[in-house]
Amino acid sequence: MEPVTLIVAALAAGASQGVSGTASAAVKDAYEALKVKVGARFDGSPSNELVLAEHEKDPQTWQAPLATALIGTGTVTDPAVIEAAQQVMALLDAVGTQSGAYLVDLRNAQGVQIGDRNRQTNLFATPPPE
Numbered sequence: 001m002e003p004v005t006l007i008v009a010a011l012a013a014g015a016s017q018g019v020s021g022t023a024s025a026a027v028k029d030a031y032e033a034l035k036v037k038v039g040a041r042f043d044g045s046p047s048n049e050l051v052l053a054e055h056e057k058d059p060q061t062w063q064a065p066l067a068t069a070l071i072g073t074g075t076v077t078d079p080a081v082i083e084a085a086q087q088v089m090a091l092l093d094a095v096g097t098q099s100g101a102y103l104v105d106l107r108n109a110q111g112v113q114i115g116d117r118n119r120q121t122n123l124f125a126t127p128p129p130e
Helices: 003-018 026-044 045-057 059-072 079-092 094-098
Strands: none
Touching: 003 026, 003 045, 003 059, 003 079, 026 045, 026 079, 026 094
């Protein structure tokens, strides 16, 4: 599963289950931890913070804007965010987690950075095809 898909799915699942009165304390805590980690990456961007808040109220409508914000801020490459999303999904979908549905594999990926405050310069030796 791609990191952006995992994070968006975990936030949507957490929004629907984590805020309900029937969700366990572990689910609520995991969902809140994920929101805090994503929110920290969005800190200082009112538009991204708005997208995160609105996604919680209406995940289906705000799915695409949230994915764009996650990619644009590099949140999709943050190992702590990915781990938090996996934790939410492990609590809400144990069967899917055991089957490996929420594993993120970045082998052979290009242009990906993991961690905070990275800088990347891409140099392409061959011009793109016309």
